[in-house]
Amino acid sequence: MTTATRITVRGDNPYDVVVGTGVLGELPGLLKPGVRTVAVIHPASLPEMSRPVCEALSDAGHDVVALPVPDGEQAKTVEVAAQLWSAFGRYGVTRSDAVVGVGGGATTDLAGFVAATWLRGVQVVLVPTTLLAMVDAAVGGKNGIDTPEGKNLVGTFLPPAGVLCELATLPTLPRADYVAGLAEVIKGGFIADPEILALVEADPDAATRPDGPHSRELIERKIRVKADVVGADLREAGLREILNYGHTLAHAIERAEHYQMRHGEAVAIGMVYAAELSRLDGRVGADLVQRTRAILTSVGLPTTYHADAWPRLRDHMRLDKKNRGAKQRFVVLDGVARPSRLEDPAEELLEAAYREISR
Numbered sequence: 313m314t315t316a317t318r319i320t321v322r323g324d325n326p327y328d329v330v331v332g333t334g335v336l337g338e339l340p341g342l343l344k345p346g347v348r349t350v351a352v353i354h355p356a357s358l359p360e361m362s363r364p365v366c367e368a369l370s371d372a373g374h375d376v377v378a379l380p381v382p383d384g385e386q387a388k389t390v391e392v393a394a395q396l397w398s399a400f401g402r403y404g405v406t407r408s409d410a411v412v413g414v415g416g417g418a419t420t421d422l423a424g425f426v427a428a429t430w431l432r433g434v435q436v437v438l439v440p441t442t443l444l445a446m447v448d449a450a451v452g453g454k455n456g457i458d459t460p461e462g463k464n465l466v467g468t469f470l471p472p473a474g475v476l477c478e479l480a481t482l483p484t485l486p487r488a489d490y491v492a493g494l495a496e497v498i499k500g501g502f503i504a505d506p507e508i509l510a511l512v513e514a515d516p517d518a519a520t521r522p523d524g525p526h527s528r529e530l531i532e533r534k535i536r537v538k539a540d541v542v543g544a545d546l547r548e549a550g551l552r553e554i555l556n557y558g559h560t561l562a563h564a565i566e567r568a569e570h571y572q573m574r575h576g577e578a579v580a581i582g583m584v585y586a587a588e589l590s591r592l593d594g595r596v597g598a599d600l601v602q603r604t605r606a607i608l609t610s611v612g613l614p615t616t617y618h619a620d621a622w623p624r625l626r627d628h629m630r631l632d633k634k635n636r637g638a639k640q641r642f643v644v645l646d647g648v649a650r651p652s653r654l655e656d657p658a659e660e661l662l663e664a665a666y667r668e669i670s671r
């Protein structure tokens with residue numbers, strides 16, 4: 313067991329993100345008082361992650377209902393959501409009860425969404441078990457499902473009652489999934505905390521391992537970046553958009569890949585695209601783009617995509633949530649930790665940036 317770090321997310325409904333090893337005992341304490349039934353949503357493929365969670369909640373006196381869902385992104389559908397709403401009805405989940413989501417970001421997004429929509433909102437506590445979900449998806453109250461038209465097109469903002477990052481879950485995560493999570497950590501470096509970049513650059517190989525000397529610091533730094541942003545702007549009225557750095561192209565790629573590419577891998581490619589856009593728009597020099605490519609490559613993340621995919625990706629990007637009417641909008645950089653917006657860019661600029669990341 314290590315000392316737990318508590319990172320408070322401010323706002324109208326403040327909550328804690330608890331980070332540490334051997335911290336599962338803190339889970340019942342994250343629920344608001346008065347909860348009888350707890351619906352634990354988890355991927356069917358991860359019973360070893362959900363079992364201790366269910367036991368901790370049962371030991372605390374709750375009636376626990378374990379609800380398995382498909383693995384990963386396959387769970388973020390309206391059909392799976394409908395099955396869960398049905399189960400909540402069968403088990404009598406009321407407004408004083410709770411949903412707990414255990415798993416990667418796909419599972420925590422789904423759990424947040426069904427909790428937000430059931431009875432117009434019951435509390436949700438998230439237990440992320442991937443790096444990506446700990447440093448990003450489980451924090452901030454954004455939830456959602458995919459539709460045939462695109463990624464995360466249906467969802468709400470519901471801050472969780474608490475988030476528990478049990479670091480002991482990470483060693484079983486496949487290396488490629490851990491590395492995918494690093495993309496969101498590195499994103500935090502480019503938009504807000506350059507020390508993240510310095511730590512990864514100092515020893516990229518160590519950064520790819522949960523037992524690396526700086527891994528916990530990287531996790532906590534990225535959670536703080538996210539907590540600071542969402543605590544100031546839950547509903548993405550302005551500031552929160554910076555967390556979407558690299559995501560405009562990333563979501564288009566994920567859709568083109570039928571969600572078979574990891575989110576973090578798509579975000580890595582999307583960040584190089586956003587960096588190229590920033591350079592071609594005269595905001596940053598080639599050094600920042602080179603640094604982006606170098607750091608992502610050093611941990612094994614992709615930085616290029618198929619040349620012939622541009623027309624389809626361009627079309628998919630028209631449904632990005634940051635757009636306003638026909639105006640495409642991007643998060644770009646004016647420098648490291650200096651995020652900005654690019655509004656209604658010329659088509660030639662968008663295409664020129666894509667040529668730079670094409671293979």
Ligand SMILES: NC(=O)c1ccc[n+]([C@@H]2O[C@H](COP(=O)([O-])OP(=O)(O)OC[C@H]3O[C@@H](n4cnc5c(N)ncnc54)[C@H](O)[C@@H]3O)[C@@H](O)[C@H]2O)c1
Pocket residue numbers: 355357358361383384385388415416417418419421441442443444445448449450451452453454455456464481482483484485486489492493496574575576
């Ligand atoms: N809501 C947000 O703010 C937000 C932020 C970032 C990403 N997301 C979403 O998160 C999702 C990506 O999350 P992800 O990268 O965690 O992927 P994921 O949820 O698909 O999980 C990746 C894989 O790891 C497995 N897994 C989970 N924990 C494990 C463990 N400890 N050991 C072994 N295997 C484990 C899962 O079963 C899955 O197969 C995307 O849907 C993305 O849109 C949401």
Ligand SMILES: O=C(O)C(=O)C[C@@H](O)[C@H](O)[C@H](O)COP(=O)(O)O
Pocket residue numbers: 448452454456463464496548552553555556559633
């Ligand atoms: O929390 C946010 O806000 C983000 O943009 C974080 C992203 O890493 C995340 O992938 C998010 O789900 C994207 O949201 P979307 O609104 O573009 O679907």
Ligand SMILES: [Zn+2]
Pocket residue numbers: 448496559575579
């Ligand atoms: Zn993301």
